Amino acid sequence: MQEKEISQAVIRRMPRYYRYLGELLDAGVERISSNDLSKRMNVTASQIRQDLNNFGGFGQQGYGYNVKYLYEEIGKILGLNERHNIIVMGAGNLGQALTNYVKFEKLGFVIIGLFDVNPALDGVTVRGIKIRMLDELESFCEENQVDIAALTMPKEKADAIANRLVGLGIRAIWNFAHVDLELIDKNVVVENVHLSDSLMQLSYNIVRNKKAEENGN
Amino acid sequence: MQEKEISQAVIRRMPRYYRYLGELLDAGVERISSNDLSKRMNVTASQIRQDLNNFGGFGQQGYGYNVKYLYEEIGKILGLNERHNIIVMGAGNLGQALTNYVKFEKLGFVIIGLFDVNPALDGVTVRGIKIRMLDELESFCEENQVDIAALTMPKEKADAIANRLVGLGIRAIWNFAHVDLELIDKNVVVENVHLSDSLMQLSYNIVRNKKAEENGN
Known part of the structure; x- marks a missing residue:
């Protein structure tokens, strides 16, 4: 694995990948393309590829991602292989x-x-x-x-x-x-x-939505 | 107030401004320069000015920010003037x-x-x-x-x-x-x-720090 500094924005997204891959694994899915993963997670396929490339990739052209392998690798990245x-x-x-x-x-x-x-x-x-x-x-x-x-x-x-x-x-x-x-x-x-x-951010968005609705957006 | 779309990254920082201004207000501070606020909050003065400019500014050249006014205005932006x-x-x-x-x-x-x-x-x-x-x-x-x-x-x-x-x-x-x-x-x-x-992000950073220490950084 590469030792370069990875942005916290990328790190913040990794637990979500881990969660979705865990669900796929539970559902018996063995491999998934970045396009299919992208649709499920509602992020672009390019974002997924970019994020995972920070850690050296994991995908194979024409095959996609091996779900179990990727799940375990992301787990290691997140330190979940340790107690x-x-x-x-x-x-x-x-x-x-x-x-x-x-x-x-x-x-x-x-x-x-x-x-x-x-x-x-x-x-x-x-x-x-x-x-x-x-x-x-x-x-x-x-x-x-x-x-x-x-x-x-x-x-x-x-x-x-x-x-x-x-x-x-x-x-x-x-x-x-x-x-x-x-x-x-x-x-x-x-x-x-x-x-x-977190509550304040929620209430900002409530106010913003109300204004947008009043303005007929 | 302007009606343009403001990024969620800016919004995520607003509650922190609100908290610091509340503490200044409790301490009886009436005005503060963006430089002093920057030192307290450990963000750049330019970041503070940029963030607040999204809402129309609030500061006066050579005076800085009126703490009570800014506190109340950020409260309104965050919807805290409503129940x-x-x-x-x-x-x-x-x-x-x-x-x-x-x-x-x-x-x-x-x-x-x-x-x-x-x-x-x-x-x-x-x-x-x-x-x-x-x-x-x-x-x-x-x-x-x-x-x-x-x-x-x-x-x-x-x-x-x-x-x-x-x-x-x-x-x-x-x-x-x-x-x-x-x-x-x-x-x-x-x-x-x-x-x-949040726990996984923490454990990622634990692992990263351990590696950095092992490498003598």
Whole structure:
């Protein structure tokens, strides 16, 4: 595989390819042309070819793509051939929802710990995972391989917790707190899920559509 | 305000401006130059000027931006000067987490209903909102103005529910089901939150960083 830098826009599209190929595989489809894949996914065939060429291609002229091979290769590109251990910081509604979401585990993302500061939650279990108090974080991270920390606590506490985690050697943060983290180590990977931003984008499009309808478009 | 089409990439950045301006406003800052805003937000001043010029500018040469005015104008652009009523389809962990998230309400997004198919949940309340069974959906949508439906049910059921909602006049869907919806009306606005995709993007970047570190970059 090539080592050149691939744009995040391309990377954002890869999970969608992975999902469609998984569905094709489940349906028993062995190979597919970029044209057929293009129709299914509602993107151009040229976009598909360009995206996959970033990783060296995978297609054969006149044959198309081997579904199983492409599915597995994209899985490797996305790091899904490795197990990723996750701890969830904050055992409120969202933290518990993430912990209960079993599908992550099928993709190799395994939640192994859940932390909170509320003493009422100490020792409560969610899907068999014990909620621990924050003062157990250091010993837990020493005894367990933690790859990703999901932050679901209020934004005011997010920076402090995130940097404490980075100090403990955690290299990836899945951030649900509504703030841009300021980390002591810029090489730590951060992926933000800002639900309020997503709602605002939705409401922008609602307003835009209403205006277009009023203007008779 | 101009009526030209603005790219979704610009729109995706607007909630972040709104958030930073809100923080400046809370801190009592009355005006800010695009250079200072640029440093805070870690984007170029030219990007800020370009983004805001899509909506007609707002800045004054030598003065910068009036924080309160810009905050309010971006709020209007994002439709935050209107109330948006939301119903949540699926009262599992995620549906309950969304319902419990009080900050949406401060932005004008008010959850007014919560639906499920599990009889054990019938009549249970979440933050004062009664969980209703799906057969009450039609009467509820007749009696209430519903602007947005949040889908948190399994992906297998998402298309059917989404199209039932569209048939009831709902024009916007906030989709958490891990599927691309196929709607009977293409003008309905859909905003996807695909948590698995976000995790895969994170794990791609973990793998990439590991490789870079191994190569001594």
